[in-house]
Amino acid sequence: MERVIDIKGLTKSFKEKRAVKDVSFTIKRGEVVAILGPNGAGKTTTMLMMLGLLSPSKGDVKIFDEEANSKHVREKIGVMLQEVSIMDGLKVKEIISLIRNYYPNPYSLDHLIQITGLNQDDLKKRTEKLSGGQKRRVGFALALAGNPDLLFFDEPTVGMDITARKIFWETVKELANQGKTILFSTHYLQEADDVANRILLFNDGTIIADGTPEEIKKKLSKQSVSFITNDVIPRKMFLEHPFVTDMFEKDGRIYLVTEDTDLVLAKIFELKLNVKDIRVEKGRLDEAFEQLTGEHKEVI
Numbered sequence: 001m002e003r004v005i006d007i008k009g010l011t012k013s014f015k016e017k018r019a020v021k022d023v024s025f026t027i028k029r030g031e032v033v034a035i036l037g038p039n040g041a042g043k044t045t046t047m048l049m050m051l052g053l054l055s056p057s058k059g060d061v062k063i064f065d066e067e068a069n070s071k072h073v074r075e076k077i078g079v080m081l082q083e084v085s086i087m088d089g090l091k092v093k094e095i096i097s098l099i100r101n102y103y104p105n106p107y108s109l110d111h112l113i114q115i116t117g118l119n120q121d122d123l124k125k126r127t128e129k130l131s132g133g134q135k136r137r138v139g140f141a142l143a144l145a146g147n148p149d150l151l152f153f154d155e156p157t158v159g160m161d162i163t164a165r166k167i168f169w170e171t172v173k174e175l176a177n178q179g180k181t182i183l184f185s186t187h188y189l190q191e192a193d194d195v196a197n198r199i200l201l202f203n204d205g206t207i208i209a210d211g212t213p214e215e216i217k218k219k220l221s222k223q224s225v226s227f228i229t230n231d232v233i234p235r236k237m238f239l240e241h242p243f244v245t246d247m248f249e250k251d252g253r254i255y256l257v258t259e260d261t262d263l264v265l266a267k268i269f270e271l272k273l274n275v276k277d278i279r280v281e282k283g284r285l286d287e288a289f290e291q292l293t294g295e296h297k298e299v300i
């Protein structure tokens, strides 16, 4: 599969502060990747280096096998950064038309209105008169204007109301279905879980986990199978299997802590144990995130 982003040994220091430390990863065409992590983890710094807007202290970034700020690459990417700065003195329609003109194969204005939730009234407004939320919608339209193959969104939904968020994610999912490659940073674990097919979990300038939301949950958070039984079950019966990491009794239920609930269920049936009220509890991504980063994060 085509490699869209290739990053090797990326490092960025600001005086004594090493914001990004020897980060390497590749992203293939069609992946939807969430860069997740607490404040100061290095998400924005990494994204700015990918975009060629910040030069690395060490390491290498290639986008479509080329330097990030080459003209060819710029024609294929769309970007929405945390601070949406839009040229003052123009109407929304004018700025969108201006940006569309930079690209060889832009979306039509009508299509952009439709997929970003902008309306005819918004188009007539002067950019300096937009509210914070409206600015983000326009920023979204500008990121999409060129019909890019690769999209970068840095904490895109901050400042958006519920409707704007819904439209934003519906459009992102639709773009993903069309095979676009999408990278977004977020603090919102639920967004990563819902939209991304891969999560890069950042903490303190490094990637501490890389996988699908399911893999990360499976790997990092505790899952269990529990049941009620009148029989005496020797601890050895389960703990001799590597997929069971703990076994305990609580409130009259036996709990088996595991990385793979399917294997535990299969074992229970294989042993023909006399059990009832079997419950499977899957780990949650926000729990995994807290475990890994030691941070408590709000989940929307």
Ligand SMILES: Nc1ncnc2c1ncn2[C@@H]1O[C@H](COP(=O)(O)OP(=O)(O)OP(=O)(O)O)[C@@H](O)[C@H]1O
Binding pocket: 014, 017, 018, 019, 037, 038, 039, 040, 041, 042, 043, 044, 045, 046
């Ligand atoms: N221009 C700069 N000068 C000095 N330090 C910086 C600069 N930019 C970022 N840093 C530091 O680098 C670290 C990583 O910052 P970065 O903005 O990449 O984190 P982040 O994961 O995007 O955080 P947030 O979620 O808060 O946006 C932080 O400690 C930050 O203070």
